[in-house]
Each structure stands twice: as structure tokens, then as C-alpha cells.
Amino acid sequence: MxxxxxxxxxxxxxxxxSLWQAVVWISGAPPYILPGPLAVGEVLIAKPALLLRHGAxxxxxxxxxxxxxxxxxxxxxxxxxxxxxxxxxxxxxxxxSQALPVFALAPMLTLWLGYGMASKxxxxxxxxxxxxxxxxxxxxxxxxxxWLDLARTMGAGRFAVLRYVRLPAALPAFGSGLRVAAAVxxxxxxxxxxxxxxxxxGYLMLNANARMQVSTMFAALVVLAxxxxxxxxVIDRGVKRLVRWQPDA
Amino acid sequence: xxxxxxxxxxxxxxxxxxxxxRGAMAQEKLTLLLDWFINPDHAPLIVAQEGGxxxxxxxxxxxxxxxxxxxxxxxxxxxxxxxxxxxxxQLHIQVAADLPLARIATLVATPLNSLVVLEDGPxxxxxxxxxxxIGYSVGGFETALLGAMLAQADLTIDDVTLVNxxxxxxxxxxxxxxxxxxxxxxxxxxxxxxxxxEPGRAFYPEEHGxxxxxxxxxVARNDRMDDPRFxxxxxxxxxxxxxxxxxxxxxxxxxxxxxxxxxxELNRRAWADTLPRLALRPAALDRGRYQRFGAxxxxxxLVDVTPPIDGYARDIEP
Numbered sequence: 001m002x003x004x005x006x007x008x009x010x011x012x013x014x015x016x017x018s019l020w021q022a023v024v025w026i027s028g029a030p031p032y033i034l035p036g037p038l039a040v041g042e043v044l045i046a047k048p049a050l051l052l053r054h055g056a057x058x059x060x061x062x063x064x065x066x067x068x069x070x071x072x073x074x075x076x077x078x079x080x081x082x083x084x085x086x087x088x089x090x091x092x093x094x095x096x097s098q099a100l101p102v103f104a105l106a107p108m109l110t111l112w113l114g115y116g117m118a119s120k121x122x123x124x125x126x127x128x129x130x131x132x133x134x135x136x137x138x139x140x141x142x143x144x145x146x147w148l149d150l151a152r153t154m155g156a157g158r159f160a161v162l163r164y165v166r167l168p169a170a171l172p173a174f175g176s177g178l179r180v181a182a183a184v185x186x187x188x189x190x191x192x193x194x195x196x197x198x199x200x201x202g203y204l205m206l207n208a209n210a211r212m213q214v215s216t217m218f219a220a221l222v223v224l225a226x227x228x229x230x231x232x233x234v235i236d237r238g239v240k241r242l243v244r245w246q247p248d249a
Numbered sequence: 250x251x252x253x254x255x256x257x258x259x260x261x262x263x264x265x266x267x268x269x270x271r272g273a274m275a276q277e278k279l280t281l282l283l284d285w286f287i288n289p290d291h292a293p294l295i296v297a298q299e300g301g302x303x304x305x306x307x308x309x310x311x312x313x314x315x316x317x318x319x320x321x322x323x324x325x326x327x328x329x330x331x332x333x334x335x336x337x338x339q340l341h342i343q344v345a346a347d348l349p350l351a352r353i354a355t356l357v358a359t360p361l362n363s364l365v366v367l368e369d370g371p372x373x374x375x376x377x378x379x380x381x382x383i384g385y386s387v388g389g390f391e392t393a394l395l396g397a398m399l400a401q402a403d404l405t406i407d408d409v410t411l412v413n414x415x416x417x418x419x420x421x422x423x424x425x426x427x428x429x430x431x432x433x434x435x436x437x438x439x440x441x442x443x444x445x446x447e448p449g450r451a452f453y454p455e456e457h458g459x460x461x462x463x464x465x466x467x468v469a470r471n472d473r474m475d476d477p478r479f480x481x482x483x484x485x486x487x488x489x490x491x492x493x494x495x496x497x498x499x500x501x502x503x504x505x506x507x508x509x510x511x512x513x514e515l516n517r518r519a520w521a522d523t524l525p526r527l528a529l530r531p532a533a534l535d536r537g538r539y540q541r542f543g544a545x546x547x548x549x550x551l552v553d554v555t556p557p558i559d560g561y562a563r564d565i566e567p
Binding site for chain 2: 206
């Protein structure tokens with residue numbers, strides 16, 4: 001691993017923090033609206049246990065939501081690509097599911113599933129489901145026609161074509177869907193917490209906001225952003241490993 | 250010397266010309282951020298506007314409704330708006346966090362916040378809450394209220410399970426997700442529950458160990474206390490309050506005249522329940538009340554400091 005690879009995150013972090021501080025200075029925003037990185041850093045150092053405790057809850061919600069969302073998304077995409085009636089009936093439902101703001105559904109979900117973890121996992125699943133389904137389905141539709149011809153010529157059945165040609169060919173698209181999902185999953189979990197909770201980063205942010213502890217609120221945001229980054233890179237790595245035969249251009 | 254005299258004359262002329270038309274000629278703009286969507290708690294403000302009281306005092310008031318009740322005081326502190334509707338307990342927290350704010354008026358002079366349970370539910374008194382789940386919507390302050398109320402029954406916060414239900418106070422109680430909610434407004438949520446056939450019962454914090462406070466206040470930046478528009482604002486609000494008390498039905502017509510959407514059963518009932526709680530002397534400040542409540546906030550650990558009252562609560566001479 002070269003020095004440049006190790007240095008990159010350091011430079012990026014430092015650059016972003018400087019930009020943040022510059023915005024604070026230039027806009028003259030008072031600390032109760034936008035605290036500087038130093039004030040937020042102080043909270044990160046002063047309250048690691050608090051952030052860790054609530055962060056662990058949100059992380060669990062995100063990971064479970066991501067797993068379920070990816071699973072349901074993959075099943076839906078396969079169903080869509082396999083059956084024409086499914087396409088006709090499911091596509092509008094899918095689009096509607098995405099058009100509804102999750103904020104409007106959140107109270108309903110908490111009433112059905114309670115104020116525990118289930119409602120937040122459901123929210124994250126819901127927000128992840130569409131990008132995964134849509135990307136994977138697109139991938140399944142766009143198999144190179146030449147490959148399909150070749151497979152048929154060689155006498156492959158429907159399942160074999162799916163297993164050995166269409167599925168692998170759609171994996172990069174599935175990967176794109178997962179990457180988007182990783183970036184938005186924390187939003188789903190936090191919206192769920194926002195509507196009703198006893199723990200989690202969203203809960204911490206709500207309480208901190210009401211108590212004018214704006215630095216704590218931003219510290220929770222920093223932890224959340226870190227989650228997104230870690231998830232994104234883990235999934236990016238995993239996807240690259242999975243589709244090793246298709247290197248980045 | 251002549252130049253200096255000339256400059257002085259010009260300055261004085263500008264000053265006189267600038268001062269004379271104040272209130273007489275053009276209407277002065279004033280931005281007022283509400284705490285929440287328009288509801289009967291805002292009766293004096295809406296009537297002051299719809300009844301022309303602001304206009305008569307030379308004000309052109311623009312009212313804005315926020316998405317988060319915590320935002321308006323911050324925006325006023327940052328100088329982005331002139332006045333904000335807020336709550337006395339939040340003012341103590343904001344001032345302790347160095348927000349340069351001061352209360353200039355009271356709209357609702359009693360607490361509205363209450364602990365609500367289902368009327369035919371198992372909770373008859375506060376002691377029955379042991380081991381139960383309680384929903385709240387504003388972190389910190391409401392749990393402190395609850396703590397003080399529980400203390401009267403020799404319970405602590407650790408004897409109950411707390412859930413932040415944010416905006417879903419009545420739904421979470423009606424659906425049985427929680428056994429009680431703190432943060433329900435006695436003039437609003439109680440009516441809401443009654444209308445859907447699930448009447449509630451309120452325990453009033455000020456009857457259970459919490460010092461009485463002003464639920465709804467108006468705050469301004471504490472370095473702009475001599476703004477002449479604020480005096481005009483206070484006089485308009487006082488006259489409007491008097492009108493509301495003397496002519497409740499006509500005032501209600503003004504209120505719903507602003508927006509037909511406001512004319513529903515809930516607002517009509519809340520209107521009647523809110524009027525007796527309006528501050529009849531909106532500008533008047535009860536200093537002892539602020540001192541007592543500041544001490545309560547400090548004892549509850551919500552604020553570290555209780556600054557001198559003149560810094561954050563004023564009665565401007567109208």
C-alpha cells in the first residue's frame with residue numbers, strides 16, 4: 001500500500017474540516033446554528049460512551065434494514081424479470097412505494113410495530129428496497145443479447161441461462177443499487193427514530209436539539225456520516241470482489 | 250467650522266425627518282415566527298392582525314410557521330427575524346446556551362403541558378405509573394417535569410420507561426403503545442382525544458410539584474429592547490387580547506376568517522379552553538415566576554446557570 005493511499009483519507013478529512021470551519025467563519029453562523037468542527041470534536045472526545053451506545057443501536061438498525069432491503073429487492077427484481085404479469089402489476093406499486101414520503105408512513109409503522117427496533121428496520125428496509133430492486137431489475141434486463149444467443153445455442157435451459165449468464169451479468173448493476181442503498185439506509189433508520197424511540201442517533205439528535213446542545217447533535221451527525229462511509233466502502237469492496245471479471249474502466 | 254455646522258444641521262434634519270413619520274406614514278415591517286402551525290394559542294396575534302390592531306399601531310406583521318418549534322428562537326437570536334413565539338422553559342435552556350434572547354410578552358400565562366392518561370384506563374393517580382411506559386415529545390424539559398411529578402408519589406424517572414414519541418402524543422396513547430404522555434397540551438390533545446371517542450384525563454404539572462410558568466411567550470434579541478416597533482407590538486397585542494376576552498365569538502370569526510381550514514371542531518373547542526389562559530397583560534412580567542422556574546430548571550440539571558433575570562426577561566414600558 002503506497003503512502004498516497006494512506007494519506008488520502010487524512011487529506012480528505014482535513015480538507016472537509018477546513019471547509020466546514022471556513023463556512024462557519026465566512027457565514028458568521030452562531031454556534032447554536034452551526035457549531036465549528038472544534039466544538040463538535042470536543043463532544044466526540046467528551047461523550048464517546050453516549051455516542052457509541054446510541055450509535056450501536058442505529059448501526060444495528062441500518063445493517064438489518066440493509067440486509068432485508070437487499071433480500072426483498074433481489075427477490076422482487078428476479079420476479080419482475082421472470083414474469084410479465086408481475087411486471088405489469090408490480091411496477092406501479094413499486095413506484096408508488098417510493099413516491100410516498102417515508103415521514104408520512106413512519107407514524108403508522110411505529111404504531112404497528114411498536115417503538116422498538118422493528119419499526120426502524122422496516123423504515124430502512126423500505127427506503128433501500130426501491131434502489132436495489134430498480135437497479136438489479138435493470139441489470140437483469142440488459143444482458144448482452146450475444147451471450148443469451150450463445151447460451152441458447154449451447155442448449156442451456158431457462159434456469160441455466162439465469163444462473164450462469166443473466167445473474168452474473170446483472171451483478172454490477174445490483175452492486176450499484178447496493179451502493180445507493182448504503183448511502184441512504186441511515187436516513188431510513190433515523191427517520192424511524194425521529195418519529196418515536198428510546199435510543200439511537202436520531203433519538204439523541206432530537207433530545208440534543210430540544211436542549212440546545214447543537215454540538216452534540218452535530219456529533220451524532222458525524223457518527224452517522226462515518227457509518228455511511230464505512231458501509232459504502234465495505235459494500236464497494238464486496239461488490240468488486242464479486243464481479244472480479246469486470247474490472248473498473 | 251462651517252462645514253461641521255452644516256453637517257450637524259443635515260444630521261439633525263435627517264434625524265427629525267426620520268423620526269417624525271414613524272408610525273404616522275409607512276407601515277413598519279415586523280417578522281414574527283410562530284412556534285407551530287396556527288392554532289388557538291395564537292388567538293391574540295391572529296386577532297391583532299385580522300382586526301387591524303397591528304396596522305393601527307403602524308406595523309405590517311409577517312407571521313411565519315416553522316417546521317420545528319426549536320428553530321424560531323435560534324433565528325431571532327441570529328438576527329434573521331424580529332420576534333419569535335416560544336415557551337418559557339425553552340427560554341431558560343436557550344439563555345443558558347448563550348442565545349441572546351429575552352422575553353418581551355406573554356401570550357398564554359399558565360402551563361398548557363400536562364400528563365395525560367386514558368380516562369377509563371388503569372391509571373387513577375400518579376403512583377399508578379410505576380413500571381409503565383410514558384411517551385414525551387420534547388427531550389430534557391418534559392422528562393424533568395415528569396420527574397418532579399413522579400417525585401410527589403415517591404417515584405423516580407427510573408421507575409418508568411420513557412419513549413420519545415415526537416408528534417404522535419394522542420395516537421400513541423390511544424393505541425395503547427404508551428400508558429401516559431407528558432407534553433400533551435390540555436387545551437388541544439384532550440379535545441383531540443375526546444373528539445375521537447377516547448377521552449383522556451390530565452394531571453397538571455403545576456398542581457404536582459412543578460412551579461407555574463408561562464407556556465407561550467414572545468422573545469426578541471436582548472440587545473434590541475428599545476426597538477420602537479416592539480412597543481407598538483405590545484400595545485396591539487394587549488388591545489387584541491382585550492377584544493378576544495370581551496368578544497369571544499367575534500374573535501373566533503376573525504380567527505377562522507384568516508383561513509377556512511382553521512374552522513373545525515378541534516379548534517372550536519380549543520378556542521374556548523384557551524381563552525381563560527391568555528395573559529390579560531401581555532407585557533407584564535412576573536419576575537418571581539421566572540426566578541422560581543429558573544431555579545427549578547437548575548435543580549433538575551437542565552441548565553448549569555441561572556443568569557440575572559434582566560438579561561432574559563423584560564417588561565418594556567409601552
